[in-house]
Amino acid sequence: MTILNGYATLAQVKNYLRIVSVDSTDDTVIEDLVEKTSRLIDRHTGRQFFASTATRVFTAQESSRVALSSNDLLTVSSLKTDLDGDRVYETTLTAGTDYDLYPLNLPPYSEIKIAPLSVHYFSLWAKGIEIVGTWGYTATAPEDIEYACLVLTEMAYKERFIFPKMTDEVSERLNVYRRIT
Numbered sequence: 001m002t003i004l005n006g007y008a009t010l011a012q013v014k015n016y017l018r019i020v021s022v023d024s025t026d027d028t029v030i031e032d033l034v035e036k037t038s039r040l041i042d043r044h045t046g047r048q049f050f051a052s053t054a055t056r057v058f059t060a061q062e063s064s065r066v067a068l069s070s071n072d073l074l075t076v077s078s079l080k081t082d083l084d085g086d087r088v089y090e091t092t093l094t095a096g097t098d099y100d101l102y103p104l105n106l107p108p109y110s111e112i113k114i115a116p117l118s119v120h121y122f123s124l125w126a127k128g129i130e131i132v133g134t135w136g137y138t139a140t141a142p143e144d145i146e147y148a149c150l151v152l153t154e155m156a157y158k159e160r161f162i163f164p165k166m167t168d169e170v171s172e173r174l175n176v177y178r179r180i181t
Contacts (some may be wrong), residue, residue, distance in 0.1 A: 005050045006034040007141040007149035016150045037152045037164040044166055046179030047072055051139040058129045060122035064114040066129055072108035075134040085125040093120050108137050144173055
């Protein structure tokens with residue numbers, strides 16, 4: 001098994017647990033716990049701390065702005081609108097000319113607004129905006145997230161939990177990353 005989108009590596013966990021690196025007896029168990037712990041952190045914060053490329057659709061709140069709800073956006077490959085409601089995204093908008101990402105110059109982005117001099121607008125049809133982009137709070141986990149993953153993985157490993165459990169101490173450390181809704 002290989003850790004997929006985990007916030008700690010097998011080597012980091014083994015070092016943290018003081019397990020000799022050549023001892024591979026529990027490697028699969030540790031890798032599974034790292035993945036489960038990482039998803040626990042995602043659920044606790046309402047965010048993901050890895051980058052994933054995907055196409056997502058949104059409904060604009062008004063013709064000049066679209067909130068990305070509970071989606072953290074890192075980069076945009078393409079942004080298109082469906083102007084007639086047929087779910088064919090025929091109008092491509094250009095970054096900087098037609099739209100701006102907010103907060104300005106500081107990913108992750110949570111909102112997109114039509115640029116002041118653009119001739120385009122956002123369609124108000126349900127699912128009228130299609131964004132192909134890179135999504136996530138960050139491309140790599142911040143140190144606090146790595147540390148939380150190590151602590152929770154250690155606790156689950158030592159207690160032989162099947163699923164990691166959140167602690168008050170780790171929760172407090174993660175609260176700075178929680179999505180405000």
